[in-house]
Amino acid sequence: MMSRRFPEAAAVGVGGFVRDDTPTEQVDRREAVVASLAGTVRDLVDATIRTTLGDAELHRIRDDLAAVVDRLRAGQLPGPAGIRYNSERRSWNWGNAVMGAANALAPPLDVVHDASGCHADVDLGAAYEGPPGLVHGGVSAMLLDHIMGETASAMRRTTFTGTLTTRYRRGTPLGPLRLEASIVREEGRKVFVAGSIADADGVTVEAEGVFIQPAGAPAADG
Amino acid sequence: MMSRRFPEAAAVGVGGFVRDDTPTEQVDRREAVVASLAGTVRDLVDATIRTTLGDAELHRIRDDLAAVVDRLRAGQLPGPAGIRYNSERRSWNWGNAVMGAANALAPPLDVVHDASGCHADVDLGAAYEGPPGLVHGGVSAMLLDHIMGETASAMRRTTFTGTLTTRYRRGTPLGPLRLEASIVREEGRKVFVAGSIADADGVTVEAEGVFIQPAGAPAADG
Numbered sequence: 001m002m003s004r005r006f007p008e009a010a011a012v013g014v015g016g017f018v019r020d021d022t023p024t025e026q027v028d029r030r031e032a033v034v035a036s037l038a039g040t041v042r043d044l045v046d047a048t049i050r051t052t053l054g055d056a057e058l059h060r061i062r063d064d065l066a067a068v069v070d071r072l073r074a075g076q077l078p079g080p081a082g083i084r085y086n087s088e089r090r091s092w093n094w095g096n097a098v099m100g101a102a103n104a105l106a107p108p109l110d111v112v113h114d115a116s117g118c119h120a121d122v123d124l125g126a127a128y129e130g131p132p133g134l135v136h137g138g139v140s141a142m143l144l145d146h147i148m149g150e151t152a153s154a155m156r157r158t159t160f161t162g163t164l165t166t167r168y169r170r171g172t173p174l175g176p177l178r179l180e181a182s183i184v185r186e187e188g189r190k191v192f193v194a195g196s197i198a199d200a201d202g203v204t205v206e207a208e209g210v211f212i213q214p215a216g217a218p219a220a221d222g
Numbered sequence: 223m224m225s226r227r228f229p230e231a232a233a234v235g236v237g238g239f240v241r242d243d244t245p246t247e248q249v250d251r252r253e254a255v256v257a258s259l260a261g262t263v264r265d266l267v268d269a270t271i272r273t274t275l276g277d278a279e280l281h282r283i284r285d286d287l288a289a290v291v292d293r294l295r296a297g298q299l300p301g302p303a304g305i306r307y308n309s310e311r312r313s314w315n316w317g318n319a320v321m322g323a324a325n326a327l328a329p330p331l332d333v334v335h336d337a338s339g340c341h342a343d344v345d346l347g348a349a350y351e352g353p354p355g356l357v358h359g360g361v362s363a364m365l366l367d368h369i370m371g372e373t374a375s376a377m378r379r380t381t382f383t384g385t386l387t388t389r390y391r392r393g394t395p396l397g398p399l400r401l402e403a404s405i406v407r408e409e410g411r412k413v414f415v416a417g418s419i420a421d422a423d424g425v426t427v428e429a430e431g432v433f434i435q436p437a438g439a440p441a442a443d444g
Contacts, residue, residue, distance in 0.1 A: 047294035049317045072269035080348035095271045097358040126302035136319040137383035138367035142360030161359035165387040
């Protein structure tokens, strides 16, 4: 099944659910290193969007950054990061678009599992803008899909998004936001989840989703 | 209305729909410069996710990048980029999360308006991963929200997302993808739009959305 769905990844041996027997302590240490690097890349993304420097200086900066890219290219995974797990059931997906520690595109979302489901506090900057001063509606949908998927998986099973419906009550301002999600009900392999985004004045976006448990997949984060 | 909806942005004088009388030719030239810089930052995001270099070298790279961030911080907009437009009706939103030329988080999506609506070809790399080897479900929703919003606005009016429903038929592989969207019908201020994502084997995700035209807003991209 892996080779049918992820032919290129399977061909290079990455991009799947990969058993990796690095001890948890060493995984945690490495995670801190890549998270620190990605944090600086995230600053760079923001500083690039907001730059007012002259063209000549921006060309010099681009060339300096291209040299850093070359240094990183000296040692690279041949494909996407995939999801790794060790025998202690520690799993890590540092490339994930929403919560990956090594991915500067991810805010990253730090999802907390609580008694009623999941929540996450996030502070979205200039990189997540759609309408002026507001979070891009697509970014809101992306973050909701992720936290609702994590809620559906409940740290014990794999789920994929079946259907996601997002309702925009008003514009979501850039800045500090709270995401929440909880399981509404379950029917066979379907898990129904409700979610929301709120600013200090209340809910800005609400969502409902149906998440599907595939037959026979290993446990991992969505 | 601006100051009520975007209080912080209005306070610093950015982040709104800003009239900026830079001539179009100069805007185009500057766009090429920031797009070139952002393209290299995008390479850096990918190379960071896929790095296998040792911890010490990653710390050195982080410090070198922090110095580049400092150089960029020497001249910055005080807030998000917002949307600018000149008297020739050229508008630019280089910070946009999905199509912003200066935003390394954006693929960026290059939306083409055609006879039946909009389409876009995009090639998603490691930074957009969710399940192993597959596009994050939230990324699919984000891209669909954007192209469907652009379709609703039809290059002549502002629209905001009201409701977006995304249906996942199967996993979307990382790599080359085609997005399409078209207007289904209009009712008063509501525009109903259908959209899809497809790989070489056909549609992987389909969506329907209701987009709302606010009263009295200037024309701009979503």
